[in-house]
Amino acid sequence: MRTDKNIELTISDGHAPAPPKAAKKILDVAYDLFYRRGIRAIGVDEIVKRAGVTKPSLYRSFPSKDELAASYLRQYDLEFWERFDEAVNAHPGDPRAQIRAFLTRVGKRTQRPDYRGCGMTNAAVEYPERGHPARLVSEANKQELRRRLRAMAAAMGAQDADTLGDGLLLLIEGAYISGQLFGLGGPAHTVARNADLLIEASLKK
Amino acid sequence: MRTDKNIELTISDGHAPAPPKAAKKILDVAYDLFYRRGIRAIGVDEIVKRAGVTKPSLYRSFPSKDELAASYLRQYDLEFWERFDEAVNAHPGDPRAQIRAFLTRVGKRTQRPDYRGCGMTNAAVEYPERGHPARLVSEANKQELRRRLRAMAAAMGAQDADTLGDGLLLLIEGAYISGQLFGLGGPAHTVARNADLLIEASLKK
C-alpha cells in the first residue's frame, strides 16, 4: 500500500508543471456517481468507463478507491463551505440572518427531485468503521460545522449557545436526511422556519 | 424471482405446526450485522457463517438478500414502535411529556459507544434507488412517524401543528445521524432540550 501518490490534485493551476487531465475527469465522474448513487454502490469499473479512461489511469492518480472517495469528499467540503460562506457574507454581523439565509437555501435544495442529501453525512453512514479515509473527511467537516454554528449561536446572544448551536446542527442534519427520505413536500422544507423558532426561543430570557 | 416464500416469520408461536429455527437465527444475526456495520457492507456468507448455518438455508427462508434486509427492517420497525409507544403510554393525554420522554431516551441511546443511528435511516441512505425492498420499509416507517408527530403537535395546541411536527422530525433525524457521527458528547444529547424549546416557541401565540 503506497501512500506517496498525488492525492492532492492540482486542478488547473494555470502554469504549474503538469496538469493531469485524466484525474480531473475521473474525480468529476466519481463525484457525480458517488453522490447520486452512493460510494459502495459504485465500482471503479463504472467510474473509469464513464470517464472514458482505464483503470490504471485511476490508480495512478488515486492510491485506492477509498482515497478516491476521500478526494470526492474533500471536493464536496470545498463547495459546501462556499455555499455556507456565501450565506454568511450576505449578512455581515447578523448571524441570525446568516443562518436564515443558509437554511432557506438548504430547504430549497432538499426539495429538488434529484436531491440525495449531504455527501458527507451519507459517506459517514456508508462507512461506520472508525478511521476510514472517507469517514475522516466527513467527521472533520461536521466538527467544523458544529464549531461554527456554536460560535454563531454565541454571537446571537443565546442563553445557552452550545445547546442552540447543537440544535441548529440537528435541524440541518435532519433536513439533509429528510430531504432524501421524503422528497418533495417533506419535512425538510420547514427547516428555516423551525430554526428561526428555535433561535427565538433560545434568545429571550 | 419468486415471491411466495415465508417472508413473514412465525417466530416461536408456541404450538403452531412448524417453527423454523434456522430462519430466526439468520434474522437475528443479520439484524445485528446489518445494523452495526451496514447492509451493503455485509455479505450473505458472513451472515450464514455467524449464524452457524449454510447459504441454502438462508435462501429457503428469504427470497434474496434484499428481502432479508427488508425483514430486518420490519423487525426494526416493530421494536421502534415498541419504544415509541412505551414513551407515549407513560404519559397518557400529555403529548408534550410523551415527546420529552421519547427524546430523552433517544438522547441517551445516541451517547452509547456502539450507537449506529437509526437502522431505517441508514438503510434509506444505503439504498437511494426508489422501490428497493429495504427502502420501502424505511419510507413507510418514516411517513408513519411524521403522521404521528404532526398529530401530537396538533394535540399540543401548536399554532402550526404540521410545522412543529416536521420540526420535531428534523430534530429526531438529526439526533440519529449526529449520534453516529460525533459519538459521545455530540450534539445529539441536546435533542430533548432543543425539542422542548421548539415546542415552547410553537405554542405561545
Place this chain on the structure above:
DNA sequence: ATGTATACGTACCGATCGGTAACATTGTCA
C-alpha cells in the same frame, strides 16, 4: 536520432459477490 520521463491501454489477478443444483438428514404422523 536517441535517451528519458510520463501518461495511457491491454490483459489479467485472486477474492468475494449473490445465488443455486443435487444430495443427505431429520422429524412427524399414519
Place this chain on the structure above:
DNA sequence: TGACAATGTTACCGATCGGTACGTATACAT
C-alpha cells in the same frame, strides 16, 4: 415401520469486486 416433507449440507455457478504487471505512445531535451 414406512412415507413424506421440511430442513440442512457439499460443492459449485457466472459476475463483479478492487487492484496490478507490463507493454505502448507521446513529448521534450540532448
